[in-house]
Amino acid sequence: MAKKKIVHILHSIGGVDVYLRLVLENMNTDSFENIVIHGTKDTEKPFFDKSGNKVKEYKVSIFRDISILNDIKSIFQTYKILKKEKPNLIHSHSAKGGILGRITGRLLGIKVIYTPHAFSYLSTQNSLKKSLFLNIEKFLANGNSLLLATSASEKKRAIEAVGYKPKNAIVFNNCIEPITKIQPLTIIKTWPEDYICTVGRPSYQKNIEQMIRVLHEVKKEAKIHLIIMGVGPVSGQLESVKNLIQELDMTNDVTLLNWTERTDVFNIINQSKFYISTSRYEGMPYSIIESLALSKACVVTNCDGNKDLIIDNYNGFVVENEDVKGFKTKILKLLIDKELLDKLSKNAFNSYSENYNIKKNIYELESIYLE
Structure with a gap:
């Protein structure tokens, strides 16, 4: 044939x-x-x-x-x-x-x-x-x-x-393919051991400003660092994000990383506590699929793609798009309740294995x- x-x-x-x-x-x-x-x-x-x-x-x-x-x-x-x-x-x-x-x-x-x-x-x-x-x-x-x-x-x-x-x-x-091996970082690590992370250029779509505001509220009750991966040439709202970080006095709480090797992304997600997304819209985001494959619970907005991947209270939490208080509550819940985080993390891998290999x-x- x-x-x-x-x-x-x-x-x-x-x-x-x-x-x-x-x-x-x-x-x-x-x-x-x-x-x-x-x-x-x-x-x-x-x-x-x-x-x-x-x-x-x-x-x-x-x-x-x-x-x-x-x-x-x-x-x-x-x-x-x-x-x-x-x-x-x-x-x-x-x-x-x-x-x-x-x-x-x-x-x-x-x-x-x-x-x-x-x-x-x-x-x-x-x-x-x-x-x-x-x-x-x-x-x-x-x-x-x-x-x-x-x-x-x-x-x-x-x-x-x-x-x-x-x-x-x-x-x-x-x-995606199963992630069977985590490669060493090709970049120098400059952030604390305890952190949460996201992948996405500062843009209207990814709504990183919302993420910064959420972290600012979380910071009032718990200490956690945020790593944002994917700052690159198509980052129309990078200055807006940087200005907000300065305005809220969060320079030491947020790390902005340029586009890097996909193996570095896997390494950073793998070492994180969990993954977050404040996107206004998606198709079906690879970064969340990768997080599921790495057994990471996710806290995400209720938009196309995100809501297909994350089942509320099974492998993470789904929060309405502009709900800063809702995001804060779910993030604090995962930071405080290790048993819940472990359960959702285990379910995250099951979601990947059953549906996205x-x-x-x-x-x-x-x-x-x-x-």
Whole structure:
């Protein structure tokens, strides 16, 4: 049987990059041939398949920000590549990849699977931008594309808010490989032994300011340090976060870490007491899946993705988005009650093992591709 050729289109950063690499490194190379089209300035790391071979890749003008010139240029570049490669299927990822894949797929008559990794219209407070992004999603919905959500709540949003027909929306949960070994840190440790942590760039999405305010309230009753991993080039609210830390006199209570090796992230999560997330929205966050795989309870906001992963009072706590008092109460509960923390931590690993192991779940995605 001939291999099915799949072209992946994306701006390869953050969780989207992690998703694709995990898929490529676990897919059956006897049945599938994968090709990657990504941005000229996103990742420099090559992609590899399950056999350890480099995956063919093309670089086009895909950038995070809107640019009419670059966006039109990327459509022509992608069209030319697809016409040459003649794939059986396009899997387009996130907003830019989603637009590119669905437009070129329609032009060439190629079926498209689209994974939003959290819809772009959720990323802005600006009502005009929100309306524009949502209307673009609505215009491109259905047609020749199938919505492949990363969580049940993302699928629900696709149907209820974006307008996907239920028959055109399915789920393949984000999942990761088991974390069997913790590597030594590649960075110098500068923080106390007792800490809680999070992964996420200072941005509207991650709402780190809320996290700082929560910790400020916790600090009134218990001493605990916070490590924030993921401060990088796409950190639009970094100055706001730094200013708030200074304003609340919390310089010694918070460590801001730049983007670092994924092995360092695992090490830091593994040594933490538990994990927290104050995100306003998600698709299905890898950092929480990684925390579950490392037997860490999580205290998270009640948003898409988070609420799929965390079952309240089973493997952590789910708190309403702006509820500072609720966050404080749950964090203090885990800091004080070791027996409860141990129980939730054990359940955290069970959640991962039963639901989010890509070694077990990759067959689901392969079946979707074959259909």
